[in-house]
Amino acid sequence: MSTLEQALGLALGMVFGVGLYLLIAKSGVTGQKPANKPSRKLSASSYLIACGLGLGFAVVALLITGIIGIAVAAGFIGATLIAFLRTRRQAKIQRANEECFPDIIENLISRVRSGSGLMSALAQSASTAPPAVSAPASTFWRAVQVSGDTSACLDDLKAAWASPTGDLLIETVRVAHAAGGASVVEVLRELADQVRRDRNLRREVEAKQSWVRVAARVGVAAPWVVLVLLSLRSEAANAYNSSAGITLIVCGLALSVVSYRLMLSLGQVPPTQRVFKR
Numbered sequence: 001m002s003t004l005e006q007a008l009g010l011a012l013g014m015v016f017g018v019g020l021y022l023l024i025a026k027s028g029v030t031g032q033k034p035a036n037k038p039s040r041k042l043s044a045s046s047y048l049i050a051c052g053l054g055l056g057f058a059v060v061a062l063l064i065t066g067i068i069g070i071a072v073a074a075g076f077i078g079a080t081l082i083a084f085l086r087t088r089r090q091a092k093i094q095r096a097n098e099e100c101f102p103d104i105i106e107n108l109i110s111r112v113r114s115g116s117g118l119m120s121a122l123a124q125s126a127s128t129a130p131p132a133v134s135a136p137a138s139t140f141w142r143a144v145q146v147s148g149d150t151s152a153c154l155d156d157l158k159a160a161w162a163s164p165t166g167d168l169l170i171e172t173v174r175v176a177h178a179a180g181g182a183s184v185v186e187v188l189r190e191l192a193d194q195v196r197r198d199r200n201l202r203r204e205v206e207a208k209q210s211w212v213r214v215a216a217r218v219g220v221a222a223p224w225v226v227l228v229l230l231s232l233r234s235e236a237a238n239a240y241n242s243s244a245g246i247t248l249i250v251c252g253l254a255l256s257v258v259s260y261r262l263m264l265s266l267g268q269v270p271p272t273q274r275v276f277k278r
Helices: 003-026 044-065 068-099 101-113 118-125 131-147 150-161 164-179 183-230 234-240 243-266
Strands: none
Touching: 044 068, 068 101, 068 131, 068 183, 068 243, 101 118, 101 164, 101 183, 118 131, 118 164, 131 150, 150 164, 164 183, 183 234, 183 243, 234 243
16 A cells, blocks of 8 residues: 555544544533633634644654554644643633732732722732733622622622632632721731742642653653654564554553653642632
């Protein structure tokens, strides 16, 4: 069978395989997502792009190496690239949203000391945060002005932020608003110190666990680099294109994915849980 015929056959197989994979991912088999988790369903355009990338990666790898197994692995990488990049982008946005709360608390303390009302100071302190934090804060302040029910508005803001640190801030503001007087600044200062200690501890743990992620990437990539180098030899290409060779590569791909996910799970710092979630 010629390389072109192999490429065409592989393209048809990739259309079915990638389509099935992304259809399962799109259907949301994990059930209802938590309120603080972004949606991971694929749009129609993302679905088509993922299929195109999977096919493109597979065909290019087949034309370069001539090994069907490597083409299958390359097609899998291409098909999951969009989901991988989207997950990384969502994690980066969520981290940025969470990291803004210490500045909000410090700004809130300054505004309260200068004589601003607690609720208006909370909304104004979040005005410079990312949109996912600042927009609900603006909605919260308008709702407070219209209804005057600060407790219900704080509950709505907590649900919109869906953040562990945001929960602590809102419940602290609720207690400080009920207590009033000079204790407001003192309570907020204690919260700021607690959040700062938690942030420093988390950064230290994440720095120590980073070597696990590096080891996982190196451990998974190294065998595939060796395989690509071996594919440059014609006798190795013939061996890997046999049924046993294709089975070996596909099994190796599955083991690589499982081991990589396992290593990342072992090196992942558990996320902060929402204690005051309703």
